[in-house]
Amino acid sequence: MKTDSPVTHRRLALLALAVNVAAFGLTLARPAEAAGAATNAQVERGRYLVNTTGCHDCHTPFKMGANGPEPDLSRMLSGHPAALQMPPAPVLPQGPWLAVVAATNTAWSGPWGVSFTANLTPDAETGLGKWTAKDFKETMRTGRHLGRGRAILPPMPIPAYSQMNDRDLEAIFTYLRTVPAVNNKVPEPWAPVAAPVASK
DSSP states (O other): OOOSSHHHHHHHHHHHHHHHHHHHHHHHHHHHHHHHHHHHHHHHHHHHHHTTTTTHHSOOOEEETTEEEEGGGGGGOOSSOOOOOOOOOOOOOOOTOOOOEEETTTTEEETEEEOOOOOSOOOTHHHHTTTTTTHHHHHHSSSSSGSSSSSSOOOHHHHHHHTHHHHHHHHHHHTTSSSSSOOOOOOBBOOOOOOOOOOO
């Protein structure tokens, strides 16, 4: 086969170019595929952490099921239902009793006042939709809303979550971005009510 003709040289050059372009394309695709695999692994890690560290216990409202209270997964991780207007909290228990809780497990009353569990879904107006991973990590690290606002109140176990490493907090946040968004505006906390002064 003659390889010194102009036509043959052009064909070989085109073939070499095609091989290089294909190889370059594969090189570009590999990091994207790796990033996708990393993201999927991160989402699954976040799902595991959310499902094993008690997030649903307070942030998914309870409903009455056949066997008693159960999480209402149609409102998964959406926090205290906005439509559930709570009456004034009952007088706090005395002695070793510390708090009272709503039947939905989303409103808690104690010495700190009344707290309502947050909407963790990616709804842009009422949930975490406008948050960044940095906002989420700083909230967990400092125990303050967005890392600089009001204190995150009980029963949120901030002392435990603040010990999580960045990888796990980022995985939780990444997973929370994948759950169905629920538009649900949770009330602001209520300040503690002063105990009545005993008459003499």
